[in-house]
Amino acid sequence: MNLACATCPVRDRAACSVLDDSERENLARRGHHRTLEAGEVLFRAGEKVNACATLTTGALKVTSIDADGQEHILALVHPAGFIGEFFQPFDDHEIVALTQSQVCLFNGPDIESAMDEYPALARALLRRVQEDLHASRSLLALAGKSDAQAQVAGLIMGFAQAASDSPCHPAQKFELPLSRADCANMLGLTIETVSRKITALEKMGAIVRTGKRGIELVDPAQLSDLAAG
Amino acid sequence: MNLACATCPVRDRAACSVLDDSERENLARRGHHRTLEAGEVLFRAGEKVNACATLTTGALKVTSIDADGQEHILALVHPAGFIGEFFQPFDDHEIVALTQSQVCLFNGPDIESAMDEYPALARALLRRVQEDLHASRSLLALAGKSDAQAQVAGLIMGFAQAASDSPCHPAQKFELPLSRADCANMLGLTIETVSRKITALEKMGAIVRTGKRGIELVDPAQLSDLAAG
DNA sequence: CGCTGTTTTGACGCGTTTCAAGCGTTGTGG
DNA sequence: CCACAACGCTTGAAACGCGTCAAAACAGCG
Structure with missing residues (x-):
């Protein structure tokens, strides 16, 4: 399904909000929507997915599967949140929908080339990842x-x-x-x-x-x- | 003290390694070295520091001070590691030297302008922060x-x-x-x-x-x- | 040598886990 | 339409593990 940024519920909060309309449309052509039912897996552990996504509606959880098979929740993803590791693929993390959710999916190379084209996008992603890091550390302090x-x-x-x-x-x-x-x-x-x-x-x-x-x-x-x- | 990138022990591993010599020298003019003794604090909790640093030698710990005064270690920083949050200053994190350490200090605005000038730097920092995020989540799984x-x-x-x-x-x-x-x-x-x-x-x-x-x-x-x- | 700080070891109590049962809701099929 | 299974949540009783308190061993350093 094509992206419809004009009606996107997170169009002014997601990472892509730093782009102007034409830039955004250019990026949109390389991505597509996907709907996940509750419990459905977006990225499975062990797969070498090189892809990333922005959550538009719903909620996701990031979990790790330990060596003993125990699952452990590492983070929650809320709308406008970003999922993706560019430099080392998802090896031991699993992304699962908590409720019915919609994501905006991109291939890794597409986002990387977009970052080259639009430096503001790289900075926006840097900001997002730092926020994720902060959230992860807060959870660490709690746990x-x-x-x-x-x-x-x-x-x-x-x-x-x-x-x-x-x-x-x-x-x-x-x-x-x-x-x-x-x-x-x-x-x-x-x-x-x-x-x-x-x-x-x-x-x-x-x-x-x-x-x-x-x-x-x-x-x-x-x-x-x-x-x- | 001025920076001496030519003799820097992490010159080909740190974030600034993506710059060429002239670019790096340009960045070096805006930063300076600092030596920390074991136990010395680099950034104190509560301070609104807008600065960042690359660790060249030694080791640091990132701690949070809970509301009840309890300290909690959130991460360790090894040489070539990067410390800094651009968009929301260090409010509740404290950076302490574990051993005698040397860091390369920059003001926040200087790094931000350098990112504008050298897009590769922004991508290198994005990579570092994603690695930190991964480490933080590994520690979370352990704890x-x-x-x-x-x-x-x-x-x-x-x-x-x-x-x-x-x-x-x-x-x-x-x-x-x-x-x-x-x-x-x-x-x-x-x-x-x-x-x-x-x-x-x-x-x-x-x-x-x-x-x-x-x-x-x-x-x-x-x-x-x-x-x- | 005597100090201080770190690490180890012991005994005990408390809090969490474990195991088990009971309850309300939801969904399915007879 | 109701019985029944499946699921998530709550509650109870007992066992284990970790925290607490205390003391001793050890190394570093003045």
């Missing part, structure tokens, strides 16, 4: 905590920030984008511990659960305190 | 394991790889670059647990300790198995 209560509180705060429109204030009411299994996976805990810690947070009045995945922040300050502790 | 024995084994394997000249084979004999406290910090464990697990590795015949920091790999295969499992 490294020895207190499970703090980890779960921090994860919920992170999701609240991501769900919010404004960058500084967390959303008061939102849906967890991950199952308990995926939450546990991100933090290196078990499903049961995550479940217990969430109920504990509810019992101490920091949050209220609505439905299976719904979270309402009742006392964000208390949640932050617990995340620090 | 996320629930088995302390596997974490310590994996960490030692990682150090063995880094200490080796060849990229694929680990060094048989090397010195741990970190104290027990720093090792524990990277993995989210305690000093005592790390110490115990290392002695356990020695007792089961995977490694031999020589001195305080020295490690000799006796059975790398067993070590890999333990790291997986």
Whole structure:
């Protein structure tokens, strides 16, 4: 399917937003859309894919498959996020759709030539990757905590920030984008511990659960305190 | 101190190696050397530094200071490594020298203008940051394991790889670059647990300790198995 | 030699994992 | 239409592993 940048929901946030209309159209001719169902794999571990993508709608997860077959979530990708490693192909990472998602796919060489043609694109990608690096390190700091209560509180705060429109204030009411299994996976805990810690947070009045995945922040300050502790 | 690229030990590995001699000299005029003693801080958390650096000799660590004052190691920087976030300044990261080190310092705006002038530099930095991202995610996968024995084994394997000249084979004999406290910090464990697990590795015949920091790999295969499992 | 900082080792308690059961929802087929 | 399986989430009880506290061995250095 051809790209329709004019109606793209992330047209002014994605990396390609630094291009003007004609440049963007030139790039668009080399890429194409793809729709992923929930659970579908975009890039599989072990494949030597040399391709990259921008997420336009939905959500993805980046996972690594350990030598013992255990899966571990390394990052989440939100709309306007970029996926792709140019210089060493995806060898041990797997990209999986969390919900139905749409991506803008490009071949590696096409993006590389586009970077040569439009230096602003290289800088935009540099910015994106640095943001990813920052997010990865934040998650590392979270997963490294020895207190499970703090980890779960921090994860919920992170999701609240991501769900919010404004960058500084967390959303008061939102849906967890991950199952308990995926939450546990991100933090290196078990499903049961995550479940217990969430109920504990509810019992101490920091949050209220609505439905299976719904979270309402009742006392964000208390949640932050617990995340620090 | 002025830069002396001609004698730089990382002149053909660092990001600036993509420049030719005249371009490099032009860039060198805008930067300067700095020597750091072990434990000295390059960029402090909370400072809004807009600067970046390439490490020429020594080793650095990147740490975050949590809300509760706990320090957490996010990454190690080896020679030819690059430190710097262009678009959002170092707000919560701290860069500390592990040993006596030398860096090549630049102001943020100088590097940004150099990227405009030399598009190849932007691509080289993109490559570096993607490598950092990969390293960060590898560490995340390691820290996320629930088995302390596997974490310590994996960490030692990682150090063995880094200490080796060849990229694929680990060094048989090397010195741990970190104290027990720093090792524990990277993995989210305690000093005592790390110490115990290392002695356990020695007792089961995977490694031999020589001195305080020295490690000799006796059975790398067993070590890999333990790291997986 | 006596100091300080790092590492090792021991004993104990707590927190997380493990194993197991129960519940609500969803989807499928008789 | 209902029974039944499948799935995700919660909750409980017991076992193990790591953290905590404490002390001792060791090396570096004034």
